[in-house]
Amino acid sequence: VGFNSQNSFGFSLLSSGSKANCTLVTDSENSFLIDAGLSCRRTEQRLLELGYAMEELAGIIITHEHSDHVAGLKTMIKKYRPDIFATHQTAERCDLLDYDNLCRFSAGEQIELGGFDVETFPVWHDAAEPVGMVVSKGESRLGYCTDTGKVCPRIESKLRGLSALVLEANHDLDLLDQAPYPERLKTRIAGEHGHLGNLDAAELLRVLARGDERLQFIIAAHISENSNTPVIALRELEQAWAASGGWKETSFFAATATAATPLFQIRSGLSLENRQEAAGPIDVEAGDNEAIADPKQRERA
Ligand SMILES: [Zn+2]
Numbered sequence: 001v002g003f004n005s006q007n008s009f010g011f012s013l014l015s016s017g018s019k020a021n022c023t024l025v026t027d028s029e030n031s032f033l034i035d036a037g038l039s040c041r042r043t044e045q046r047l048l049e050l051g052y053a054m055e056e057l058a059g060i061i062i063t064h065e066h067s068d069h070v071a072g073l074k075t076m077i078k079k080y081r082p083d084i085f086a087t088h089q090t091a092e093r094c095d096l097l098d099y100d101n102l103c104r105f106s107a108g109e110q111i112e113l114g115g116f117d118v119e120t121f122p123v124w125h126d127a128a129e130p131v132g133m134v135v136s137k138g139e140s141r142l143g144y145c146t147d148t149g150k151v152c153p154r155i156e157s158k159l160r161g162l163s164a165l166v167l168e169a170n171h172d173l174d175l176l177d178q179a180p181y182p183e184r185l186k187t188r189i190a191g192e193h194g195h196l197g198n199l200d201a202a203e204l205l206r207v208l209a210r211g212d213e214r215l216q217f218i219i220a221a222h223i224s225e226n227s228n229t230p231v232i233a234l235r236e237l238e239q240a241w242a243a244s245g246g247w248k249e250t251s252f253f254a255a256t257a258t259a260a261t262p263l264f265q266i267r268s269g270l271s272l273e274n275r276q277e278a279a280g281p282i283d284v285e286a287g288d289n290e291a292i293a294d295p296k297q298r299e300r301a
C-alpha cells in the first residue's frame with residue numbers, strides 16, 4: 001500500500017465488537033495495533049490478508065484490560081515480545097508490570113509510537129484506567145473512541161478537527177431491552193461507565209456536523225451482536241449526520257468481528273481549497289457497505 005504523502009496514513013479494524021477488538025494503524029514505514037482482542041493466530045491471519053506481519057509492528061497500545069481488548073496479548077508477548085503501551089493501571093490489571101518492553105503512560109498523556117503522535121484521553125468505562133485516543137501524523141488525525149458510557153464535553157473537544165473517527169455505536173436501546181441479558185448487565189451497558197449507544201453516538205455526530213467537521217471516514221464500532229445490528233447503527237449515524245448538515249463526502253462504514261474492514265486511507269492536506277478535489281473516489285470498493293446488509297450477518301448480529 002502506498003501512502004504518497006508524509007502525512008497520510010491508513011487504518012483497518014481487524015475486528016470490532018463485544019467479542020474482539022483490534023485495529024491496525026499504518027503508514028508507509030510504521031504500523032501498530034490498538035488493542036489485541038483477537039487471538040494471536042487470528043491477528044496474524046487478518047494482518048496477512050492486508051499484507052502485514054506481526055514482526056513489523058512498532059508496538060501495541062492497549063485501551064483497557066477487558067478481555068475483548070487483550071485476549072491475544074499473552075501469546076503475542078510470548079511469540080513476538082512487542083512494545084506494549086498501556087496506562088499504569090491497565091498494565092497492572094494485565095499483569096504486565098514486569099514485562100521488559102512495557103511503556104507505561106497515564107490516561108491523558110501524549111505518547112509517540114512508530115512516528116505517530118498518540119494523544120490519549122480518559123473515557124467513561126468500568127475499567128481501571130481506560131483511554132480513547134487521537135492518532136495523528138501532520139494534519140491527518142484519527143479519533144478512536146469506544147468503550148465509553150458517554151461523551152462528555154472534554155472528550156467532545158478532543159474529537160474536533162479529525163480526518164476520521166472510529167466511534168462506538170454499541171446498542172440500540174429497544175434491542176438492549178429485549179436482549180437475553182440479566183437486568184444488572186443491561187443497566188451496566190447503558191450506564192455512564194458502560195458503552196456508547198446508537199443515540200449517544202448520533203448525538204455526537206450532530207454536534208460535529210453542525211461544527212462543519214470534515215471527516216473522511218466515520219466507522220461505527222464495538223457494535224453489539226445481541227442488542228444492535230450494523231444496519232441499524234449505520235442508519236442512526238448517517239441520518240444524524242445528514243440531518244445536521246454533515247459533510248456530504250463523508251464515508252460511513254460498520255466494523256464487525258466477522259472480518260477486517262478495508263484499509264481506509266486518510267488523505268492529508270484537505271484544506272478548504274483542495275477538499276473538493278480530494279474528495280474523489282475513496283479506496284473502499286463500491287458495495288462494501290452493501291455486504292453488511294447480507295441477511296446471514298443480520299441474523300448473527
Ligand atoms: Zn470494555
Ligand SMILES: [Zn+2]
Pocket residue numbers: 017018021066068069147222
Ligand atoms: Zn470492549
